[in-house]
Amino acid sequence: MFFKTLGLGVLALAAPAVAMAQPIAPKVMVITMFGAETKPWLDNLQLSEKVAVPGLAADAPEVSCNGDLCVMTTTMGFADAATSTAAVALSDKFDLSKTYFIVAGIAGIDPSKGTLGSAAWADYVVDGGLFHRIGKADAPADWTSTIVELGAKAPGEKQGWGAGTEVYEMNKAVLDAAVAASKDTELADSEDAAAYRALYTQEAARAKPGVTVCTTVSADTYWHGAEIAREMAAHARTLTDGKADYCTSQMEDNATLTALKRAANAGKLDFNRVAVLRTASNFDRPHDGQGAAESLAAKSGGFGPATENAFRVGNAFAQDIVKNWDRYEAGLK
Incomplete structure (x- = not known):
């Protein structure tokens, strides 16, 4: 306690200075979308430091951390993903200037590209909602798709205008490092998933x-x-001049990346340190002889392996970053 002098020589008590807590500077921030994706991280890692962040969802209000790694949960969908990610990315409770971000969650998968439990690192992340759409019954008879790009006049034409968030190309150096660190990871599987995938004819x-x-x-x-x-795959190819090879579908990643990009533009983080991982909990289409509605409702057995493998594969990369920080700290070019 100390004193300060007021007018006319009167002494008054002054409040002691309040020490500001140092912001947490994790080497890795893992972004999950709901509780079952978050659980393996909390179960397998010592993440005892809980950081409440204003703006996070009421049912996922804290970021869980240790000295090197933090895990946050956005909750599902574009609105929740963008809002929660922005809340953490802009929070003064974190120094994210050198942090690597790993989005790790489950997805549907094209059966010609992978199977239940498979893990796919993204090279491109494409928005599957920003376009014009005309129902088949109302479209011209010669149209091959109901999707028309924004500002275009027919399927397959390039965009005339856009929102600027339709496509994110991931940093190839980070992508290569993620694959190298995780390609030999032992993946979880299940008898139910094996039985269900056997109903498909595709080799993958x-x-x-x-x-x-x-x-x-x-x-x-x-x-x-x-x-x-098929329409979504064609949409992704059109937006990327044929470079995108669609295989997984999910409900958040363009929103999450847009929030991270905004924070990067504000100088809070490095967008070149972001990786997106999705693991297959279901196929995106039915097998031969099965209807789409039946396929959508099917219990494929992929959910358990997918949530576990999002952790196993994502953590393989996370631990490579932590253990080899001297290689990662300055960024991968």
Whole structure:
């Protein structure tokens, strides 16, 4: 306690200075979307420091940390993903200037590109909702898709205008490092998943789960079926001049990346330190002889392996960053 002098020589008590807590500077921030994706991280790592962040969802209000790694949960969908990610990315409770971000969650998968439990690191992240759409019954008879890009006049034409958040190309150096660190990870599987994948004829669908690279498509709408999947794949190719190879579908990633990009533009983080991982909990279309509605409602056995493998594969990269910080600290070019 100390004194200060007021006018006319009167002494008064002055409040002691309050020490500001040092912001947490994790080497890795893991972003999950709901509790079952978060649970393996909390169960397997010592993340005893809980940091409440204003702006996070009421049912996921804290970021869990240790000295090197933190895990946050956005809750599902574009609105929650963007809002929660922005809350953490802009919070003064963290110094994220050198942090690597790993988005780690589950997805649907194209059976020609992978199987239940497979892990796919994203090379491109494409928004599967920002376009024009005309129902098949109302579209011209010669149209091959119900999707028309923004500002275009027919399917397959390039965009005339856009929001600027339709496509994110991930840093190849970080992507390569993620694959190298995780490609030999032992993946979880289940008898139910093995039995269900055996119903498919595609070689990739019938194989055991593995680690791969492909394009993920984001949409608030949980779509399902071969026809929509083909349209989404074509949409991704159109937006990337044929570079995107669609394989997984999920409900958050463009929103999450947009929040991170805004924070990067504000000088809070480095957008070149972001990786997106999605693991397959279900196929995005039915097998031969199965209807789309039946496929959507099916218990494929992939949910458990997918949530576990999002941790195993994501953590393999996270621990590589932590253990080899001298290589990662300055960024991967």
